[in-house]
Amino acid sequence: MLKQVAVNEILVKNNVKVFGTGQPMLFAHGFGCDQNMWRFIIPAFEKQYKIVLFDYVGSGKSDITAYNAEKYSDLNGYANDILDIVTALDLNDIVFVGHSVSCMIGLLASLKQPNRFNKMIFIGPSARYINDQPSYIGGFERKDIKELLETMDKNYIGWANFLAPAIMKNPDKPELGEELAASFCSTDPVIARQFAEVTFLSDNREDLSKLKIPALILQCSDDLIAPLEVGTYLEQQISGSTLKIMKATGHCPHMSAPAETIELMSNYLATAS
Amino acid sequence: MTFENEILLKQVPCGIFACTEDGVITMANTYCSNLLEYEETQLIGTNISTILTLSGRIFYQTHLYPLVKLHRDAEEIFLNLVTRSKKDVPVVLNAVLATTKSGTAIVYSFIPVLNRRKYEDEILQAKKNAEDALRKNVALEKIKQELELQQKELDKQITLLTFQNKELLQLGNVITHDLQEPLRKLMLFSHELLSGELSADEKEVALSAIKRSSQKIKNLLLNLQEYLSLSTDSSEKTSVDLQEVLQYELQQLQSLHSHIKVHAEIAVLPSIKGCKKQLHLLFHQLIKNAFDHGTTDNNLFLVIRSVIVKENLFNSLHNRYEYIDYAKITITDSGPGFDNRYKEYIFDFLKKLHPATTSDGFGLAFCIKIVENHFGNIKADGAVGIGATFTLMLPIDYVY
Incomplete structure (x- = not known):
């Protein structure tokens, strides 16, 4: 067991939020946002599950001083943070829900401590974003990713402004709590740039077949970042996985089509052994 | 709205377009269509990705859409739009999540910022030059590599030292406790034997106790020897x-x-x-x-x-x-x-x-x-x- 001081440190570092009781459901946000992106999904599960939310170091309200460029130069750095949270809260039998790059981060974490995890739900996952012809289609050419990173550099000045939106009151939007308004997806631009590089240059194809935990793959119909071929590839590589093609389009069905996302998740959780 | 105002609105000097949450463009004003080289109604029904560069599309999916969806608006976003003939147009863009009769729509307004980009390019070029200069500094690079190697070595040594300290403590325990016990028996029984006061049966008992203790010491020493040989194994x-x-x-x-x-x-x-x-x-x-x-x-x-x-x-x-x-x-x-x-x-x-x-x-x-x-x-x-x-x-x- 970890000492209470160490536990608190981890919970502050990753801005961990826990509520509800039952089997733990751990939500991991994707690149570019923070735990707020789950707020359309959570109400459907908080009565049955213990909801665990967090922000990656450098995102949302995490402790930015804990950022270490070396540690986070690899998705394993983020995966180890997830395991730290899991250990700090002593979570077992976890339903892991990841979006985008977090799917592979969750996969890496589950390979290290498989006994902690019960089911994996991957929303818009990709094992590798860059094509590796002829055997693999990831959706992008290397030059596209280079262009993206250049754009991020170019937008650096703008991004600093964009990614840390001013804290404001929202009298005209009472549905947004004050706390929410304070931290919309705010991310440090330098960290976002490195996260983008680590994400879009990652290649986890070899790790897929190591996963022995049941997995649901939610794939949008028209997802630029994770095209259909990627979903099919993942289903083939992960034994015991279920692929569901959603009616929803885009890369963020949990925000654009929460009802469909919730339905597919619930059905899977109800039927998967 | 008066007819006159409508004429004016049609000529506003900024681009305006609207999309569904799925990204389907439902409206685009004249300025927007002209700038992007499309006919007046041609953009309607196409996806927003049509007018975004590839990196712009990733940016839209990972940042812009989540922000507008969660925050209901976004301001001063710098993006590249792309024209029909594949030319980039840098713009600064605002967006708002609007409520319509049929649900929600995202409305965007933007102005091109060609000049701003030149400044940015220059700043970034200068930044890149400075970084390159630092990177190309051979001497610095060499020292960095040496430092890295030394740190790895240091890490190994500290780990080893920590382990060896534990080992020493354990060896100390063996010497002060585990070896002492059979030794004490050896001394006790040999003393008894030497005293000459034991009966034949008692001598038998003493001798077998001496044998057991010697065997115990021998085993312990053999194990220690094998253990220590693992340290010196090259x-x-x-x-x-x-x-x-x-x-x-x-x-x-x-x-x-x-x-x-x-x-x-x-x-x-x-x-x-x-x-x-x-x-x-x-x-x-x-x-x-x-x-x-x-x-x-x-x-x-x-x-x-x-x-x-x-x-x-x-x-x-x-x-x-x-x-x-x-x-x-x-x-x-x-x-x-x-x-x-x-x-x-x-x-x-x-x-x-x-x-x-x-x-x-x-x-x-x-x-x-x-x-x-x-x-x-x-x-x-x-x-x-x-x-x-x-x-x-x-x-x-x-x-x-």
Whole structure:
């Protein structure tokens, strides 16, 4: 067991939020946002599950001083943070829900401590974003990713402004709590740039077949970042996985089509052994 | 609205367009269409990705859409739009999540910022030049590499030193306690013998006690000698197929314990770089441990799993990270298990949870020593009545 001081440190570092009781459901946000992106999904599960939310170091309200460029130069750095949270809260039998790059981060974490995890739900996952012809289609050419990173550099000045939106009151939007308004997806631009590089240059194809935990793959119909071929590839590589093609389009069905996302998740959780 | 105002609105000097949340464009004003080289209504029904560069599309999916959806608006976003003839147009853009009769729509307004981009390009170029200059500084680069190597060495040394300190403490215990007890018996019984006051039967008892104690000392010294030889072992590190090592040791132990029925589920183990002799001893001891402590009614249920994961090679230095491949191997028996309070204790010299067993209490000490020699680690987890799991983490190819 970890000492209470160490536990608190981890919970502050990753801005961990826990509520509800039952089997733990751990939500991991994707690149570019923070735990707020789950707020359309959570109400459907908080009565049955213990909801665990967090922000990656450098995102949302995490402790930015804990950022270490070396540690986070690899998705394993983020995966180890997830395991730290899991250990700090002593979570077992976890339903892991990841979006985008977090799917592979969750996969890496589950390979290290498989006994902690019960089911994996991957929303818009990709094992590798860059094509590796002829055997693999990831959706992008290397030059596209280079262009993206250049754009991020170019937008650096703008991004600093964009990614840390001013804290404001929202009298005209009472549905947004004050706390929410304070931290919309705010991310440090330098960290976002490195996260983008680590994400879009990652290649986890070899790790897929190591996963022995049941997995649901939610794939949008028209997802630029994770095209259909990627979903099919993942289903083939992960034994015991279920692929569901959603009616929803885009890369963020949990925000654009929460009802469909919730339905597919619930059905899977109800039927998967 | 007056007709006059409508005419004016049609000529506003900024681009305006609207999309569904799925990204389908439902409206685009004249300025927008003209700038992007489309006919007045041509953009309607197309996807927003039509007018975004590839990186702009990623940016839209990962940042802009989530922001507008959660925040209901976004301001001063710098993006590149792309015209019909594939020319980039840098724009600054505002967006708002609007409520319509049929649901929600995202409305965007933007103005091109061609000049601003020139300034930005210049600033970035200057920044890049400065970074390049730093990167190309050969001397600095060399020192950095040297520092890196030295830090790796330092990390190894600190780890080793920490381990050796623990070893010293344990050796001290052996000398002050475990060796003293049989020595005291030796002295006591030899003193009695020399006194000449013992009967023939008593002499017999004294002699056999002397024999037992001498044997105990001999065993202890032999084990210590073997243990210490692991520290000075300088044999070459080669690629060792752990699958072969495991199969061999399992067979050896099975033939020694023919009364035990083994039910094994064994994954494919990788090859790692290491000392073959030591790795044989490691697996011998771990499997022997399962034969000795993991059986129920002469049945040994053994599950051995292996997976390659990436972990930080630095053990002792904080804030240094380099991820390398490790073989993570778990050896689980479903025997009587042990109380998890003792999960560290059992690796110490001469520490046995079941004093009655014939093992000499050095097996797991050998294991931890060998694992340390290979810059890995080992841990045990037990639950009474459920079984025990030993987890090995061994670097696949850590040059040392």
